[in-house]
Amino acid sequence: MDTKYIKIRGANEHNLKNISVDIPRGELVVLTGLSGSGKSSLAFDTIYAEGQRRYMESMSSYARMFLGQMEKPDVESIEGLSPAISIDQKSTNRNPRSTVGTVTEIYDHLRLLYARIGIPHCPCCGKEIHRQSIDQMVDRVLTLPEKTKFMILAPVVKGKKGRHEKVLESAKKSGYVRAIIDGNMYELSEEITLEKNIKHSIDIVIDRLSVKENIEKRLTDSLEAALNLGGGYATIDVIDGEPMKFSQNFACPDCGISIDEVEPRTFSFNNPFGACPDCAGLGYTMEFDEDLMIPDKSLSINQGAIIVLGWQSSNDKKSFSNAMLRALAEKFNFSLDTPFEDYPKEIHDILIYGTTEQVDVAYTGQRGSGVYPVIFEGLIKNMEKRYRETFSQSAKEEYEQYMRIAPCKSCGGRRLKKEALAVTLGGKNIYDATDVSITDFRNFIDSLELTKMQEAIGALILKEIRARVTFLIDVGLDYLSLTRATGTL
Numbered sequence: 001m002d003t004k005y006i007k008i009r010g011a012n013e014h015n016l017k018n019i020s021v022d023i024p025r026g027e028l029v030v031l032t033g034l035s036g037s038g039k040s041s042l043a044f045d046t047i048y049a050e051g052q053r054r055y056m057e058s059m060s061s062y063a064r065m066f067l068g069q070m071e072k073p074d075v076e077s078i079e080g081l082s083p084a085i086s087i088d089q090k091s092t093n094r095n096p097r098s099t100v101g102t103v104t105e106i107y108d109h110l111r112l113l114y115a116r117i118g119i120p121h122c123p124c125c126g127k128e129i130h131r132q133s134i135d136q137m138v139d140r141v142l143t144l145p146e147k148t149k150f151m152i153l154a155p156v157v158k159g160k161k162g163r164h165e166k167v168l169e170s171a172k173k174s175g176y177v178r179a180i181i182d183g184n185m186y187e188l189s190e191e192i193t194l195e196k197n198i199k200h201s202i203d204i205v206i207d208r209l210s211v212k213e214n215i216e217k218r219l220t221d222s223l224e225a226a227l228n229l230g231g232g233y234a235t236i237d238v239i240d241g242e243p244m245k246f247s248q249n250f251a252c253p254d255c256g257i258s259i260d261e262v263e264p265r266t267f268s269f270n271n272p273f274g275a276c277p278d279c280a281g282l283g284y285t286m287e288f289d290e291d292l293m294i295p296d297k298s299l300s301i302n303q304g305a306i307i308v309l310g311w312q313s314s315n316d317k318k319s320f321s322n323a324m325l326r327a328l329a330e331k332f333n334f335s336l337d338t339p340f341e342d343y344p345k346e347i348h349d350i351l352i353y354g355t356t357e358q359v360d361v362a363y364t365g366q367r368g369s370g371v372y373p374v375i376f377e378g379l380i381k382n383m384e385k386r387y388r389e390t391f392s393q394s395a396k397e398e399y400e401q402y403m404r405i406a407p408c409k410s411c412g413g414r415r416l417k418k419e420a421l422a423v424t425l426g427g428k429n430i431y432d433a434t435d436v437s438i439t440d441f442r443n444f445i446d447s448l449e450l451t452k453m454q455e456a457i458g459a460l461i462l463k464e465i466r467a468r469v470t471f472l473i474d475v476g477l478d479y480l481s482l483t484r485a486t487g488t489l
Helices: 039-057 061-067 106-117 134-141 165-173 216-229 320-332 345-353 379-389 393-400 430-434 438-446 452-474
Strands: 005-011 019-024 075-079 149-161 178-181 184-187 199-210 233-238 244-247 284-288 358-365 368-375 403-407 423-425
Touching (some): 106 452, 165 199, 199 216, 199 233, 216 233, 345 379, 379 393, 438 452
Antiparallel strands (some): 149 199, 149 233, 178 184, 178 199, 358 368
């Protein structure tokens, strides 16, 4: 028997019409053609099915009892066939949260790496933030040149409006003598009157020192007092020098923003601790689309231009939506008979996005007549509110016909909270590091410049990451990114 070919004669399975073909053995063979042309019928339902059937028939009758019977495919004969296996080309994971990074566990190791050696930054101003012990603060102050004069300050008010009389009185009762208010020194014993409607910054002077031997004890005590009074913050105001700002927390001394302890879950978009609160870690949201709500803008509102649920009856004289639109037309001087596309931008924006001006709506309903002062929120916000508040599944499905998927406005499609995205390694946050090809990601990992301490902490984690990345590259998946959803593969 010729074993160079798999010889198929008279295949009629499904949509095959008496197909006869010789397929080379030991070769990579591609079956290609239009959808429905019979590729799968030939490969899976004929060749694979017959190969499996013959293999099972070679087993003992006892083994076949547990495997069941396989029907012979509709084919006259197949020669040169060996036992066969098949692999379906399909995604095994349809979870929208699953990515290349999560299924390969590279992202899990990367979360651990960022949690251990990543550098937190303020999500507002971008400055590095550190949590320091009092000993570290003391050591840093003592690096100043000998005889350098400085003041230890407790920041108690940072850019807040008000007279702050209670703050100043409390500091005075605690025994403190001086305060720096808006850059000027004041004696707390004098009468201090601040403008109520102006933002002020107040630092209480805890101590005044100069760098010399044997000041560690006093410096430590004064720093502790400043941190207690300043809510974990302290400032060293160096005379004729740059101030030093300290924090016991992961907090920005300038913005006053604190972040929680950085943990692996901080970088997980599958965990509420790290996921963007607006999109719940999906990276996208459902938004009402003006073009779906008003598909034919050549129509006027009275002709039914607005088709979305709740406004479909806007041409019904008795509906509140019609009364609302009539009031808007009267208030802003436009006609409901004008084609929607002909409205000027100002009127268009009022209808779609709302107005802050009060509109008096005359409405007669089941409970009687009246004029109701209303702030019109716009079609989109009105629909968002309806969608959010309804408990009817059918109503939700109706609303969703007028919605589209859009990148989350809060996280920009990056899935994580801004605090997580403010932690960097090698100058990149965890999303930017992974939203590149796997080849570029490996280059990023290999080019990291780490301190000796960071190397010691991250060595084993980096080893695991490199091993997995190398495997993906070796099997030809270097073009993928770790952020790619597995459902798109």
